[in-house]
Amino acid sequence: MTTTSSDSAATAVSVRGLRRVFPVRGRPDVVALDGIDLDVAPGEFVSLIGPSGCGKSTLMRLVADLDDPTTGTIAVFGKTPRRARLDHDFGVAFQQSALLPWRTVSRNIALPLELAKVDSGEVKRRIGELLDMVGLSQFGDHYPDQLSGGMQQRVAIARSLAERPKLLLMDEPFGALDEMTRERMQTELARIAGESGAAVILVTHSIPEAAFLSDRVVVMSPRPGRIVDVVDVGLGDQKERTEDLREASGFFEAVKRIREALHGVEGAAPKAAEQR
Amino acid sequence: MIARALRLALPPLLLGILSLGLWEIAVKALHIKPFVLPAPSTIWAQFVKHFDNIVKGAVGTGRNALIGVLVGAALAILLAIFASLVRVVADMSAPIVAAASVVPIVALAPVLYTMFGADKQTGRWLVAAVSVYVPVYLNTLKGLRRAQPIHRDLFRANAASGWQVTRHLTLPGALPYVATGIKIGTALAVINALIAEYFGGPVGGLGKSITSSAASSNYPLAWAYVLGAVLLGMFAYLIGAAIERLASPRGAG
Ligand SMILES: Nc1ncnc2c1ncn2[C@@H]1O[C@H](COP(=O)(O)OP(=O)(O)OP(=O)(O)O)[C@@H](O)[C@H]1O
Numbered sequence: 001m002t003t004t005s006s007d008s009a010a011t012a013v014s015v016r017g018l019r020r021v022f023p024v025r026g027r028p029d030v031v032a033l034d035g036i037d038l039d040v041a042p043g044e045f046v047s048l049i050g051p052s053g054c055g056k057s058t059l060m061r062l063v064a065d066l067d068d069p070t071t072g073t074i075a076v077f078g079k080t081p082r083r084a085r086l087d088h089d090f091g092v093a094f095q096q097s098a099l100l101p102w103r104t105v106s107r108n109i110a111l112p113l114e115l116a117k118v119d120s121g122e123v124k125r126r127i128g129e130l131l132d133m134v135g136l137s138q139f140g141d142h143y144p145d146q147l148s149g150g151m152q153q154r155v156a157i158a159r160s161l162a163e164r165p166k167l168l169l170m171d172e173p174f175g176a177l178d179e180m181t182r183e184r185m186q187t188e189l190a191r192i193a194g195e196s197g198a199a200v201i202l203v204t205h206s207i208p209e210a211a212f213l214s215d216r217v218v219v220m221s222p223r224p225g226r227i228v229d230v231v232d233v234g235l236g237d238q239k240e241r242t243e244d245l246r247e248a249s250g251f252f253e254a255v256k257r258i259r260e261a262l263h264g265v266e267g268a269a270p271k272a273a274e275q276r
Numbered sequence: 277m278i279a280r281a282l283r284l285a286l287p288p289l290l291l292g293i294l295s296l297g298l299w300e301i302a303v304k305a306l307h308i309k310p311f312v313l314p315a316p317s318t319i320w321a322q323f324v325k326h327f328d329n330i331v332k333g334a335v336g337t338g339r340n341a342l343i344g345v346l347v348g349a350a351l352a353i354l355l356a357i358f359a360s361l362v363r364v365v366a367d368m369s370a371p372i373v374a375a376a377s378v379v380p381i382v383a384l385a386p387v388l389y390t391m392f393g394a395d396k397q398t399g400r401w402l403v404a405a406v407s408v409y410v411p412v413y414l415n416t417l418k419g420l421r422r423a424q425p426i427h428r429d430l431f432r433a434n435a436a437s438g439w440q441v442t443r444h445l446t447l448p449g450a451l452p453y454v455a456t457g458i459k460i461g462t463a464l465a466v467i468n469a470l471i472a473e474y475f476g477g478p479v480g481g482l483g484k485s486i487t488s489s490a491a492s493s494n495y496p497l498a499w500a501y502v503l504g505a506v507l508l509g510m511f512a513y514l515i516g517a518a519i520e521r522l523a524s525p526r527g528a529g
């Protein structure tokens with residue numbers, strides 16, 4: 001619980017002894033997270049993977065200050081999550097694109113900038129850049145319901161990047177997409193993350209996705225939600241993560257190691273339950 | 277487009293013409309007295325003859341309804357926003373306003389005439405305003421609560437202030453509901469502004485003309501004014517429907 005501030009200032013996210021318990025009326029409390037320690041370096045890409053209900057979204061929400069820990073501490077760039085949120089230090093993207101249906105693509109992307117009261121000339125310039133970045137330059141004036149699911153998700157990602165955050169929090173952003181679109185989006189995200197130099201925490205259910213994108217993969221187990229393994233993928237710089245990587249032997253090796261770590265979780269889960 | 281509109285409009289139009297024809301024939305063949313039911317042709321003749329007065333009456337009643345809609349809707353929207361920001365107010369007021377919706381507001385008209393003076397339109401404005409207020413307030417409140425948790429999370433993660441959430445999320449999201457409230461309220465305002473005239477107040481509206489024609493046993497003329505009232509009601513409905521159309525999600529915000 002006691003980390004020196006110089007430690008945490010050098011990290012993008014620093015989590016110590018984190019525990020989150022949800023009281024459930026008439027039933028035993030749900031221990032969504034227990035004993036979580038995690039450091040994410042600036043510019044590092046970390047994926048969270050694990051069975052449904054192991055607390056991935058809960059961890060994400062705690063880092064984003066959308067929820068409060070029961071015990072433990074979180075530092076985001078050496079600040080409290082609340083301070084970091086008020087300072088617009090991170091961008092968020094969810095499984096659903098969460099676009100506002102009454103706003104055009106451009107104005108959806110502009111939302112974080114408008115909320116931060118960025119002046120309109122700068123907003124306009126930035127919208128142009130972001131539309132280019134996600135390949136939607138032709139669609140600025142469209143409404144979300146005129147776009148495919150993949151395009152909507154790209155808008156959501158552009159929106160999360162609007163303020164050039166040094167930290168991106170993404171909860172299954174590609175969960176609703178088909179396999180082809182998904183792979184294309186992963187390649188784009190690798191490029192964008194490489195270009196922006198932002199640290200990324202990505203929640204995913206897909207082993208290949210985690211292997212392709214991550215520097216490190218955090219494997220979690222449910223009830224209580226714990227970190228059971230951290231797989232160093234280390235397939236090199238984000239900029240080198242192109243389609244070719246999916247055919248490389250290092251990629252298959254990483255997939256195998258993550259799968260083994262995950263299968264360990266399923267084997268270990270009943271044991272963990274007995275210990276309680 | 278036109279073919280589809282025709283196909284939609286033709287059956288009710290034919291039915292309307294058919295019933296008018298049957299009505300005409302029935303009145304003529306059965307020698308029904310005009311004070312029981314005048315023939316459509318007689319009513320139409322009166323409608324054409326007194327067209328100027330009917331339009332004047334419709335404008336008078338319509339103006340009262342419009343003032344009621346503007347005042348009632350504006351108050352309802354402002355107070356609903358306030359109520360949604362201060363949770364207790366919303367929880368306390370919603371059941372009271374809902375209960376008020378079953379009170380026949382128009383029954384208050386005679387009382388209002390004595391309060392504000394029988395030569396003033398104030399009582400009628402108030403009746404119209406209250407009848408708009410109820411559906412607009414309740415619908416706006418419902419719409420303001422409609423914001424999805426994931427959108428709230430998005431705004432919170434982007435450090436939006438309470439007012440920014442209202443301005444950029446809850447209000448635009450509530451707009452279609454507000455419009456539905458206004459549509460319902462507009463129809464009610466016209467009906468109530470018209471009926472309020474039955475209970476007294478200054479001359480000049482359609483309702484007043486209906487009662488005075490009937491009182492002087494000029495039934496075909498009374499029916500002609502009723503026809504005017506039907507047309508005014510349809511006009512109000514069309515305006516309400518147009519507002520609702522404009523406020524559909526894509527046009528909002
Ligand atoms: N607000 C809440 N109230 C009560 N219990 C909750 C709440 N939020 C989460 N939980 C519980 O905490 C546990 C972890 O939930 P969480 O959503 O973090 O899982 P997850 O790993 O994201 O799962 P998935 O992969 O299905 O998205 C679950 O058992 C869930 O039921």
Ligand SMILES: [Mg+2]
Pocket residue numbers: 056057058171
């Ligand atoms: Mg989740």
